Amino acid sequence: MVKKLLIMEKALELFAKQGFEATSVQQITDYCGISKGAFYLSFKSKEELILELIDHFMKQFISDIDYSVKNTNKDDLLSAFFYATYQSFQEHSNFAKILIQEQAHSLSEEFLLRMRDYDHKLDKAILTMIERVYGPKIETIKYDLIYSIKGFVNNYSGLILFNNLPVDVDLLVRSLVEKTNILAQHMTIPFVSPEISTLLLRSKDEKVSKEQLIELLEQKLNELDESIEKESLSLLKQQLLEPSFSPAIVKGLLENIRNHPHCKWISYLLRDFFEI
């Protein structure tokens, strides 16, 4: 099994330098000083190597973060989080580079799903953290806060990693903690509403449940006056409970409510649900 680790190590180096696609199996085996056949004794495909690398490092990273978020006292929590993050990034800088720059497309569906899942876990860890640190007072802006924190981490990491800056980690952490605190204390206009967050915090393939949709529909129906939009919503609710209309009709009903400011979101969720 030591061969497997050698391959993972050397491959990571090349991937960080050139990206997944631009690195060939031949290059990896040359760099390891082994034959191409030997590679396929350890991994059944290049794809499998990539997935194993992702799993290996993400499991470590997420559990590090999660631990520090759950086992540090409230006052040092933010510092601990940023420290743990940049500690991990420095220790595994090759992986960090891949994490930050390797884009969505190119690779397999499996890869995307897995990354999304890890991202989701990270979101939950950050959410736990800010709820512990700031309590209920950031309720309305917590999703924007998650996003801002992830933004800071990403951008400053990219800055450091791709310019090979010598880093004063202490300063970086203090600076990011301050930015986070400032935003938490003064932000009043959230952009990421709970509605949007439900979409972001669920996995890509698991849809909003029919029951959730119906609940949301009823809520919206109460808000609206008699109108084409309200009737459309009502018919869509009927369709949810007992499908009877053709796709064309459903599409038309969705079109009716699409531009109503109160219905944009529900229209989006319904489109997602009816796969239109």
Next chain:
Amino acid sequence: MVKKLLIMEKALELFAKQGFEATSVQQITDYCGISKGAFYLSFKSKEELILELIDHFMKQFISDIDYSVKNTNKDDLLSAFFYATYQSFQEHSNFAKILIQEQAHSLSEEFLLRMRDYDHKLDKAILTMIERVYGPKIETIKYDLIYSIKGFVNNYSGLILFNNLPVDVDLLVRSLVEKTNILAQHMTIPFVSPEISTLLLRSKDEKVSKEQLIELLEQKLNELDESIEKESLSLLKQQLLEPSFSPAIVKGLLENIRNHPHCKWISYLLRDFFEI
């Protein structure tokens, strides 16, 4: 010439979906309904197509931003900037996707240099903007502010583009303006120092000049007490004025000062200069 536009349009679509590398010329010509030969009548290579696409959209984008930054009164400046940005992104969402997710490596040096140049222009536009909006009081934190603004733009764009969210642009702009204002008013601990910014704001290939380095060296020499580090610095200054040591010696001298807190930066710049 209409053929050329067709190719650019269709190619952009495929690039946004799959990335540059994963999209073949064959795929593009199939999607356009033309022959492979016809492609090479309009572009002399795939690379040329990519560069033309980048130029086409970046010139538009940068000039839009620059105009709005220079021709809006101070009070609406931030709003105008974020509006212009998201207007552009919505209008050219395929290009925006490429801009946000297409990573550094993979492509040619020419591509990297050009992107860096546009990025640099954007930095300058944002700098102009925040200096106009906030005046001298943000002097010490202005580079962190640039970075935070770019972080917000990038992250919220990614959020919107890759989840196909229906966007309330007004809300988004108000939310980002607020975040920016909050940071500008309360941030006190900058991470991006003027030293770092000199590195970021210059193009990749233009180095810090020898004269600037010597000036910086003399400054550091005055700060230090007699020590191995000071002697190393002195010898390095000598090497700058008149090269005489072998690369191994220079490397050793740099190693001597690498971990001294006062010398991290100068050591980095010298490594860059001596190409070690």
Next chain:
DNA sequence: TTGACAAATGACCAGTTAGTCATTATTATA
């Protein structure tokens, strides 16, 4: 209808890719 010119084609080239497998080398066991 003809001839001249430009536009468009797609078979073809040389190179690279991920992945296979008959063959050979190495090691452990008896």
Next chain:
DNA sequence: TATAATAATGACTAACTGGTCATTTGTCAA
């Protein structure tokens, strides 16, 4: 030492890549 089992090799395949170019098609004016 002889045998069996395992590890490792690298020439090979089939598919695909960016790019070329002899050939065909389309469009004019004469």
